[in-house]
Amino acid sequence: MPAPRSHPRTALVHEWISARAGAEQVFEVLAGQFPHADLHALSCEPGVDLDLAGRTVRTTALDALRGHRALALPLMAPAWWAHARDVRGGYDLVLTSHHAFATSNRLVAPGGTHLAYVHTPARYVWSPELDGRGTSPLLAPARRVLSALDRDAARRLTAVAANSAEVAARVERFWHREAVVIHPPVDVAAFAVPGPDTLDLPAGFLLALGRFVPYKNHLAAIEVGERLGRPVVVAGRGPLAGALRARAATSRVPVLVLDSPTGAVVREVLRRASVLLFPTVEDFGIVPVEAMASGTPVVAPARGGSGETVLDGVSGALVEDLGVPALTAAVARAEACAPGACRERALAFDVPRFQERIRTWVGQHAGGLG
Incomplete structure (x- = not known):
């Protein structure tokens, strides 16, 4: 007769793992908090820098399409259903990190507990105006x-x-479910520790950091730099890298484009920037918190997650209008914020606080940790 388990059989579920982005960092922290949990994902790109304590991520059949995500979108829910048939038995506790269709997984046993930590209900399904994939000829008819x-x-x-509260409102509107708000974790200590200056960066530069995609609005950051006569550093990766380099070549101020920066480079540019320009409405937005942890103030929208994380006049400047004139005017207000106040604000989103809130939430619904 097998010995009884000292903890419930637990699964952590994520969407696809293709980069060390904000959602993946949440998954990493959860994996550390639930050391006995099995890990599942729709697909997993080899070589992604996540500390999962040596555990293997079990993937669905759509792992074969990980380089063709647009084709995979309509197939995600069925892939999760099929994946459950490959797992022997069910789990007592399933904790799903969701932004597409991960909650479609059927890994929980009868009578078990299935909790979802939601980064957003799938934008291309519910808010196609925010995600162009929802208007594609392939996906639009299936929405x-x-x-x-x-x-x-x-x-x-x-x-x-x-x-975030923004996402909780979306959950209620689209899913008709109530959601408690638990802000994502940021490793504040990793950004607060000074490191060596290894990069040749211009003095007093403005920073734009994030994926090179249209909605991140990096071109606006370059225009702000031109209006103020300030150098600009743009760091990230994505399909607009070439367009950003072309725009940098014609700019009236020095613009440095850092494509696919390492973690060390990201920490250095955040620490050395005068201001982070974050001209996009995000569900949460982990980059502004990382900037504040580095002692760098932020210019960001008053809407979305940054309206919850950045304290106007304390750790940055919030704007109602994301036009270049409003962003430009906000830079001086942000620069007046003290580095210490920025770091203090970032502590509200530190990893231990996230873990404590997750522990309490799971305990309320599952009687303890996995």
């Missing part, structure tokens, strides 16, 4: 079916947590 599947999966959840 009605996908939204019904998504809402049905949400109905089956034991409880929901959202990464």
Whole structure:
């Protein structure tokens, strides 16, 4: 007769793992908090820098399409259903990190607990105006079916947590579920420790940091630099890298484009920047918190996650209008903020606080940790 387990059989579930982005960092912290949990993801790109304590991530059949995500989108829910058949038995506790269709997984055992930490309900299903994938010829006809599947999966959840008040409102609007807000974790200590200056960076530069995609609005940061006569550093990776380099070549001020920066480079540019320009509305937005942890003030929208993280006049300047004139005017207000006040604000989102809130939330619904 097998010995009884000292902890419930637990699974941590994520969407696809393709980069060390904010959602993946949440998954990493959860993996550390649930050391006995099995790890599952829709797909997993080899070589992504995540500390999962040597555990293997079990993937679905869509791992074969990880380089063709647009083709995979309509197939995600069925892939999760099929994946459950490959797992022997069910789990007592399933904690799902969700921003697409991960809550469609059917890994929980009868009578078990399925909790979802939601980065956003799938934008391309519910808010195609925010994500162009939802208007593609392949996906648009399927949106009605996908939204019904998504809402049905949400109905089956034991409880929901959202990464911001913005996302909690979206969960209520689209899923008709109440969500507690638990802000994502940021390793404040990693950004607060001074490191060596290894890069040849211009003095007093403005920083734009994030994926090189249209909605990040990096071109606006270059225009702000031109209006103020200030150098600009743009760091990230993505399909617009070439367009940003072309724009930098014609700029009236020095513009340095750092493509695919390492973690050390990201920490250095955050620490040495005069201001982080974050001209995009995000569900949460981990980069402004990393900037504040580095002692760097932020210019960001008053809407979305940055309206919850950045304290106007204390750790940065919030703007209602994301036009270049408003962003330009906000730079001086942000630069007046003290580095110490920025770091103090970032502590509200430190990893231990996230872990304590997750521990309490899971305990309320599952009677303890996995």
